Amino acid sequence: MEQSRIRNFSIIAHIDHGKSTLADRILEATEAIDEREMRSQVLDSMDLERERGITIKAQAVRVLYTARDGQTYQLNLIDTPGHVDFSYEVSRSLAACEGALLVVDASQGIQAQTLANTYLAVESDLEIVPVLNKIDLPAADPDLHARAVAELIGDDPERVLRISAKTGLGIEEVLEAIVERVPPPAGDPAAPPRALIFDSVYDQYRGVVAFVRVVDGAFRRGDRMVAMQTGRSVTAEEIGVMTPAMTPTGSLAAGESGYIITGLKDIGDLRVGDTLTLAASPAPEPLPGYREVKPMVFCGLFPVDSDDYPELRDALEKLSLNDASLQWEPETSQALGFGFRCGFLGLLHMDIVRERLEREYGLELLATTPNVEYRVTTKTGQVVTVRSPVELPNPSAIERVEEPYVRCTVLVPQDGVGAVMGLCQERRGTFVTMEPIEQRQQIVYDLPLAEIVLDFYDQLKSRTSGYASLDYELVGYRESPLVKLDILLAGDPVDALSLIVHRDHAYQRGKVLVERLRETIPRQLFEVPIQAAIGGKVIARETVKARRKDVLAKCYGGDITRKRKLLERQKEGKKRMKQVGRVEVPQEAFLAVLEIGDAAGVRR
Amino acid sequence: MSVRHLYVHLPFCVSRCGYCAFVVAVGALDRRDAYLEALLAELELERSRLGPLETVYLGGGTPTLMRARRIVALLERLRPLLADGAEITVEANPETVDPDLLRALYRAGVTRMSFGAQSFRPRLLSALDRVATPDQIRRAVLYARGLGFASVSVDMLLAIPGQTVEDLAADLEEVVALEPDHVSWYELELKPGSALAARGDLALDADFAEEAYARVVEGLEAAGYRWYEIANFAWPGHECRHSLAYWTARDYLGLGVGAVSTIDGVRRRNAAGLARYIEALGRGEAPPRTYEPLDEDTRRRERWMLGTRLDRPLDLAWAGPPDRPEAIDRLAELGLVTAGAGTVALTRRGRFLQSSVLNELMEAW
Numbered sequence: 001m002e003q004s005r006i007r008n009f010s011i012i013a014h015i016d017h018g019k020s021t022l023a024d025r026i027l028e029a030t031e032a033i034d035e036r037e038m039r040s041q042v043l044d045s046m047d048l049e050r051e052r053g054i055t056i057k058a059q060a061v062r063v064l065y066t067a068r069d070g071q072t073y074q075l076n077l078i079d080t081p082g083h084v085d086f087s088y089e090v091s092r093s094l095a096a097c098e099g100a101l102l103v104v105d106a107s108q109g110i111q112a113q114t115l116a117n118t119y120l121a122v123e124s125d126l127e128i129v130p131v132l133n134k135i136d137l138p139a140a141d142p143d144l145h146a147r148a149v150a151e152l153i154g155d156d157p158e159r160v161l162r163i164s165a166k167t168g169l170g171i172e173e174v175l176e177a178i179v180e181r182v183p184p185p186a187g188d189p190a191a192p193p194r195a196l197i198f199d200s201v202y203d204q205y206r207g208v209v210a211f212v213r214v215v216d217g218a219f220r221r222g223d224r225m226v227a228m229q230t231g232r233s234v235t236a237e238e239i240g241v242m243t244p245a246m247t248p249t250g251s252l253a254a255g256e257s258g259y260i261i262t263g264l265k266d267i268g269d270l271r272v273g274d275t276l277t278l279a280a281s282p283a284p285e286p287l288p289g290y291r292e293v294k295p296m297v298f299c300g301l302f303p304v305d306s307d308d309y310p311e312l313r314d315a316l317e318k319l320s321l322n323d324a325s326l327q328w329e330p331e332t333s334q335a336l337g338f339g340f341r342c343g344f345l346g347l348l349h350m351d352i353v354r355e356r357l358e359r360e361y362g363l364e365l366l367a368t369t370p371n372v373e374y375r376v377t378t379k380t381g382q383v384v385t386v387r388s389p390v391e392l393p394n395p396s397a398i399e400r401v402e403e404p405y406v407r408c409t410v411l412v413p414q415d416g417v418g419a420v421m422g423l424c425q426e427r428r429g430t431f432v433t434m435e436p437i438e439q440r441q442q443i444v445y446d447l448p449l450a451e452i453v454l455d456f457y458d459q460l461k462s463r464t465s466g467y468a469s470l471d472y473e474l475v476g477y478r479e480s481p482l483v484k485l486d487i488l489l490a491g492d493p494v495d496a497l498s499l500i501v502h503r504d505h506a507y508q509r510g511k512v513l514v515e516r517l518r519e520t521i522p523r524q525l526f527e528v529p530i531q532a533a534i535g536g537k538v539i540a541r542e543t544v545k546a547r548r549k550d551v552l553a554k555c556y557g558g559d560i561t562r563k564r565k566l567l568e569r570q571k572e573g574k575k576r577m578k579q580v581g582r583v584e585v586p587q588e589a590f591l592a593v594l595e596i597g598d599a600a601g602v603r604r
Numbered sequence: 605m606s607v608r609h610l611y612v613h614l615p616f617c618v619s620r621c622g623y624c625a626f627v628v629a630v631g632a633l634d635r636r637d638a639y640l641e642a643l644l645a646e647l648e649l650e651r652s653r654l655g656p657l658e659t660v661y662l663g664g665g666t667p668t669l670m671r672a673r674r675i676v677a678l679l680e681r682l683r684p685l686l687a688d689g690a691e692i693t694v695e696a697n698p699e700t701v702d703p704d705l706l707r708a709l710y711r712a713g714v715t716r717m718s719f720g721a722q723s724f725r726p727r728l729l730s731a732l733d734r735v736a737t738p739d740q741i742r743r744a745v746l747y748a749r750g751l752g753f754a755s756v757s758v759d760m761l762l763a764i765p766g767q768t769v770e771d772l773a774a775d776l777e778e779v780v781a782l783e784p785d786h787v788s789w790y791e792l793e794l795k796p797g798s799a800l801a802a803r804g805d806l807a808l809d810a811d812f813a814e815e816a817y818a819r820v821v822e823g824l825e826a827a828g829y830r831w832y833e834i835a836n837f838a839w840p841g842h843e844c845r846h847s848l849a850y851w852t853a854r855d856y857l858g859l860g861v862g863a864v865s866t867i868d869g870v871r872r873r874n875a876a877g878l879a880r881y882i883e884a885l886g887r888g889e890a891p892p893r894t895y896e897p898l899d900e901d902t903r904r905r906e907r908w909m910l911g912t913r914l915d916r917p918l919d920l921a922w923a924g925p926p927d928r929p930e931a932i933d934r935l936a937e938l939g940l941v942t943a944g945a946g947t948v949a950l951t952r953r954g955r956f957l958q959s960s961v962l963n964e965l966m967e968a969w
Contacts, residue, residue: 525935525938525957525960547960549957551791551793552817552834553791555851558863560866560871560909564902564905564969566959567909570963571963571969574963
């Protein structure tokens with residue numbers, strides 16, 4: 001199709017503001033899929049995404065739309081994830097587009113992450129098409145939010161579309177606006193071919209599948225291609241588009257988005273952000289890439305049953321095929337045995353990976369407390385990277401410790417300002433700015449990332465009755481007086497429960513942690529002291545009293561089988577626990593310091 | 605090998621108590637004659653398995669609702685099967701017995717009466733949906749003793765919803781004053797299927813629950829009872845021989861609806877459902893049953909599970925080894941077991957923690 005009739009666009013929206021529903025309606029309205037076969041929210045292909053109502057992997061879908069001008073247009077919808085953990089995924093999707101639908105809930109208004117993604121889109125020179133969704137809801141205030149959205153992107157409130165993706169109201173206007181307002185792609189069809197890889201997945205039958213946006217020239221099936229960053233050459237075994245099923249087309253021309261099947265075995269050979277060109281007529285310059293994805297949060301993952309270690313390794317290998325941002329390396333814990341220290345983009349990413357390992361690979365896992373990556377300068381001038389509390393050198397050998405800081409942007413109604421600032425202060429935050437946006441205040445703080453990965457998001461939500469929204473980005477490392485907090489069970493230090501904490505918070509954190517552990521660890525056949533210590537000095541102590549009695553029930557002829565089953569059930573309860581020294585510790589204990597789900601902000 | 609221990613299930617009840625998950629038949633008193641016929645028919649089917657019976661136990665349900673006439677008829681049919689000095693127990697709800705009935709049972713050869721008291725506190729009795737008044741319980745026990753039954757036992761319950769330290773002390777005092785030969789004192793279990801389990805309001809103060817059973821043991825021992833099994837106490841010579849057969853893993857035959865038998869390594873359970881039971885035996889067929897074969901590992905583990913309930917040391921030559929013999933030393937260090945020559949015994953503290961100790965010793969069940 002000629003370039004003038006191609007539109008590439010993505011949808012920017014906060015979780016629950018209706019992005020997936022709108023995508024469904026667009027697919028329906030353009031008859032891309034048979035309604036009878038349609039599962040709701042087809043773009044979210046993984047079960048987990050479906051369950052959580054979020055989208056993790058960017059995907060591209062092509063539909064054909066005959067506009068009111070009588071012309072047929074090719075619309076390429078490039079999906080973006082909606083959670084802050086995945087903001088890098090958003091930037092890669094946006095780079096493949098000329099326009100973006102900014103979808104805002106007509107009753108809730110703009111949220112912090114939407115704001116951040118909108119800025120990303122504006123920076124990438126994308127045409128923004130503002131859309132107010134859910135105008136059919138009683139709480140909707142379209143006039144107010146239309147003015148606010150227009151002000152944000154410097155547009156006319158009249159041009160803000162008002163729709164209900166749920167009922168289908170206004171969908172045609174959205175499609176017309178895409179055709180009218182989003183510019184066609186501007187690449188040169190005659191230039192040496194260049195395509196941006198905006199995503200890649202590994203398929204066990206077809207090898208690595210690259211999702212690309214062709215900028216210049218064209219690619220055809222059988223072409224010999226080169227990935228310009230890695231230098232890896234590869235043949236295009238099949239080329240096609242998602243409609244949303246994979247549909248071979250034999251070629252992709254300038255301006256189009258689609259997939260290329262390569263048969264490669266290693267997803268690292270076709271890195272997201274790399275540029276594909278032709279081996280025969282290579283382009284002189286690659287396209288601008290993406291910023292490199294770096295894990296921000298680390299935790300140890302250990303199999304509950306140590307015999308499952310090889311299975312865990314295999315599962316991590318397989319997951320990494322499709323998730324270049326997941327890092328892992330072997331780790332040995334005195335308490336938990338062999339496992340892996342894994343790096344994640346954020347807590348949600350960590351939670352999803354852990355859940356996939358358990359669900360898709362049938363593994364039972366123990367996750368240790370997540371921590372960030374510290375930078376330690378020793379007295380000898382060496383700089384050491386510390387990703388686990390056990391790696392922290394002896395205090396006497398440390399010159400200084402630095403920790404990552406993030407710039408946090410919180411949007412909150414005026415009456416929540418005090419609560420937000422109070423929370424940020426408690427969490428060692430430094431105030432940066434505050435300014436009004438819409439009817440709300442945008443508060444910016446610099447905070448240690450370590451304070452965010454605990455229960456910050458949860459606290460933020462609860463202290464503002466759910467009205468605050470959060471976005472953050474890494475701003476660099478800063479020196480902090482950090483110490484290692486050790487936990488001892490029955491007198492033995494448990495490496496997997498150690499934490500790195502700010503010196504001023506160590507006492508409080510230690511006290512809370514031993515209290516939670518006392519609540520979590522069931523009574524054993526002997527008394528179990530739980531201690532928190534810094535450098536050998538005990539700062540908090542609790543005791544799990546010895547169990548004194550089981551249920552003393554009767555057992556006659558008719559009870560024997562049932563009694564055996566009760567013992568079996570008790571046994572299974574024991575098996576779910578980890579033997580740490582002499583103490584049986586339930587899995588929850590290793591997460592006693594935080595509620596991962598709440599912190600990630602997606603559950604409940 | 606012939607079976608020497610017989611259990612007969614008499615399922616009729618006037619109402620179902622809130623803690624009960626037994627197979628009982630409520631509001632079916634008109635089926636009592638038909639049921640007796642069916643029982644006798646099942647007895648005939650199983651007769652060839654039986655040797656001289658050392659113990660017979662008539663349990664329920666409320667066996668005394670069968671009235672003296674039917675129980676006596678049943679015992680008449682069993683008489684030729686009995687060994688010399690056989691122990692014959694009948695369970696009874698105190699409110700269902702009167703002097704005539706007890707006298708009839710005594711004359712028919714019943715040696716042991718077991719009364720379901722559960723508590724002497726009216727408030728707790730009503731929490732359990734028990735009908736008997738404390739006075740009826742006292743009278744039943746005293747009259748049975750007066751008639752000359754060889755043993756009289758009462759069943760008591762611990763961890764009744766609402767039970768306080770004072771309630772327990774009062775119940776102990778009542779029991780000791782009544783001087784039964786034998787006391788069963790169970791902790792109330794929330795079995796799925798009972799009304800109390802469905803109500804879910806059993807929150808007993810945790811510290812009290814831990815203390816309480818120790819008080820029961822202390823109180824009864826001070827009065828001369830031997831804590832001969834985890835939940836049973838007896839004056840010397842008054843241990844329940846029928847129950848001891850279960851705890852020493854002997855074979856036993858269970859007759860009646862819902863009754864369980866264990867014979868030659870197979871456990872079988874007659875199905876619940878009074879009508880189906882009566883119908884099947886009316887056709888001269890065995891009632892519907894489920895079968896559970898017990899492999900050698902299961903039988904060995906059951907010997908441990910049952911044998912360690914008793915206060916005598918477990919004979920390893922009889923029971924076989926535990927799955928993890930190495931755990932014995934650690935349990936001994938914790939003061940939970942003592943190892944003798946070829947024996948293992950639970951300490952007093954170990955008896956309170958029998959389930960936990962067993963799960964340290966065994967890999968599976």
